[in-house]
Amino acid sequence: MSEHHITPLKTYLIIAASLLFLSGVTVWVSYIDLGSFNIVLAMFVATVKASLVAFFFMHLLWDDKKNLTMFLMSLMFFGIFVTITMLDTGFRGDLGLNPETKDPINKRAAFYDTLPLTDTHGHPVDEHSDEHHEDKDHH
Amino acid sequence: MGHHNPDSPSHLKHYFHDVNQQYETSKFAMWAFILTEVLTFAGLFVAYIVYRSWYPDMFVDAHKLLDVNKGLMNTIVLITSSLTMALAIWAIQKNNKKLSVVMLVATFIFALVFLGIKYLEYTHKFEVGQLPGEFYSYMGPDAAHLNNPHIFFSIYFIMTGLHGLHVAIGMGLIAWLIYSTQKGNLTSEYYTPMEMIGIFWHLVDLIWIYLFPLFYLIG
Numbered sequence: 001m002s003e004h005h006i007t008p009l010k011t012y013l014i015i016a017a018s019l020l021f022l023s024g025v026t027v028w029v030s031y032i033d034l035g036s037f038n039i040v041l042a043m044f045v046a047t048v049k050a051s052l053v054a055f056f057f058m059h060l061l062w063d064d065k066k067n068l069t070m071f072l073m074s075l076m077f078f079g080i081f082v083t084i085t086m087l088d089t090g091f092r093g094d095l096g097l098n099p100e101t102k103d104p105i106n107k108r109a110a111f112y113d114t115l116p117l118t119d120t121h122g123h124p125v126d127e128h129s130d131e132h133h134e135d136k137d138h139h
Numbered sequence: 140m141g142h143h144n145p146d147s148p149s150h151l152k153h154y155f156h157d158v159n160q161q162y163e164t165s166k167f168a169m170w171a172f173i174l175t176e177v178l179t180f181a182g183l184f185v186a187y188i189v190y191r192s193w194y195p196d197m198f199v200d201a202h203k204l205l206d207v208n209k210g211l212m213n214t215i216v217l218i219t220s221s222l223t224m225a226l227a228i229w230a231i232q233k234n235n236k237k238l239s240v241v242m243l244v245a246t247f248i249f250a251l252v253f254l255g256i257k258y259l260e261y262t263h264k265f266e267v268g269q270l271p272g273e274f275y276s277y278m279g280p281d282a283a284h285l286n287n288p289h290i291f292f293s294i295y296f297i298m299t300g301l302h303g304l305h306v307a308i309g310m311g312l313i314a315w316l317i318y319s320t321q322k323g324n325l326t327s328e329y330y331t332p333m334e335m336i337g338i339f340w341h342l343v344d345l346i347w348i349y350l351f352p353l354f355y356l357i358g
Contacts, residue, residue: 004162006232007225016222023214023351027207030356042352049348057225057341059334064163070170074177081181082188089189 005062015056022049150329162331169335173342180346183298187353190290201291202357204269204282206260210355213256214347220249221344227316228337234327236320243317246340250310257303264292271296295354302350305343312336 026045030038055061060068148158155161191198227242268276275289282288316333319325325333 004232007229009226009229012222012225012229016218019218019221020215023211023218026352027211027356030352039357042356043349046349046352050345053221053341053345053348057221057344058338063166066167067170070167070174071177074174074181077178078181078184081178081185085185085189086192090192 005059007056007059007062011056015052019049019052148328150331158329162334165331165335166338169338173338176342180298180301183294183301184349187294187298190294194287194290197286197288198291199357200285201282201288202354204277204288205295205355206263207355209256209260210351213253214351216249216253216256217344217347220246220253221341223249224313224337224340227320228330228333231320231325231330231333232327236323236326239325239333240317240320243313243320247310247313247317250306250313253306254303254310257299257306298350299354302343302346305346309336309340309343312339 022045026042029041029045032038034041054071060071151158151161155164223242223245227239227246230236230239230242264270267279268274269282269292270276270289271293272289275292277288313336316325316336319332
C-alpha cells in the first residue's frame with residue numbers, strides 16, 4: 001500500500017501542539033465574562049479543534065472526498081435535527097403551555113422534599129397564579 | 140472476473156479488484172459508521188441544547204459543581220492519546236513495528252488514565268448525591284438556590300457516560316491492535332484495522348472536544 005499518503009511526523013506534532021494550545025485558550029476565555037458571546041467563542045474554538053482532528057488525525061484532508069462528504073452529511077442531519085426541534089421548543093413561550101419551565105420536571109427528586117418550588121430565575125413559584133393564568137386562556 | 144492472481148496478497152478478498160479498492164471500501168464503510176455515531180450523539184446534543192435554552196441560569200450554576208481541572212486534565216490526556224494513535228499508524232506505515240506497538244501501548248495507558256480521572260469524578264458525585272433525575276439529593280450551600288439541577292446531571296451523566304463507554308470499547312480494540320501488531324499481522328502493506336480503529340479513536344477525542352466546554356466551561 002505504498003501509494004497511501006504518509007503524513008509527515010512534523011505535521012502530527014504541530015497539530016497536537018495546536019490542539020493543546022487551543023484547549024488552554026478555551027479554558028482561559030471561559031473565565032472572562034463576555035455574556036452570551038462566551039458560548040459562541042467556546043463553540044468556535046471547539047470547531048477549529050474538531051476540524052484539525054478530522055482533517056489531519058483522521059486523514060480527511062488527503063482522503064477521497066467521499067469520506068468527507070459522509071462526515072459533513074452527518075453534521076447536516078444534526079443541523080436539521082436541532083433546527084426543527086428548536087422551532088418547537090424555542091417558541092412555546094411562557095404561556096403556561098410548557099409546565100417544565102415553571103415546575104420541576106421530576107417532583108420525586110429527593111431534594112424537592114425540602115426545597116420550595118422556584119422558577120428558572122430562583123423566584124418562588126405561586127401555583128395559584130398558574131391556575132389563574134390558565135383560566136384566563138380558556139375563557 | 141474475481142479470479143485470484145497468485146501474486147495478490149493473502150489479505151485481499153476475492154470480491155475486490157485490488158488492495159486499494161478493498162482499503163477504500165473499508166474506509167468508506169468506517170465513515171458510514173462514524174455518521175451513525177455522530178447521529179447517536181446528536182440526539183443527546185439536541186437534549187442538551189433544548190434544556191439549556193429552557194434553563195440557562197440553572198446550567199450556568201449547576202456546571203460550577205463540576206471540577207474544571209479534572210476536565211482539562213482529561214482533555215490533555217485525550218488529545219495526547221489521539222497523537223500517539225496517529226503516530227502508531229505513522230510508524231506502521233514506515234514498517235516500524237516496534238515503535239507502532241509502543242505508541243499503541245501509550246494510547247491504551249492514556250485511555251486508562253482518562254477513565255481513572257472520570258472514575259474519581261463519578262465517585263465524588265455519587266458520594267454527595269449529584270445524580271441524575273430522582274436520585275439527585277445534593278443540598279450543599281452552592282446548590283440550594285438551583286432549580287432542576289437534576290436535569291443538568293441527567294444530561295451530564297448520559298453524555299459523559301456514553302462517551303466513557305466509547306473510551307472503554309476503544310481500549311478493547313486498541314488492546315487487540317497491540318496483539319495483532321506484535322504478532323506481525325499488521326504491516327505497512329496491510330494496516331487497515333489500525334487505520335479504522337484510529338478513526339474511531341479520533342472520533343472519541345472529537346466528541347470530548349465539544350463535551351468539555353459544554354459541561355465544564357459554561358459562561
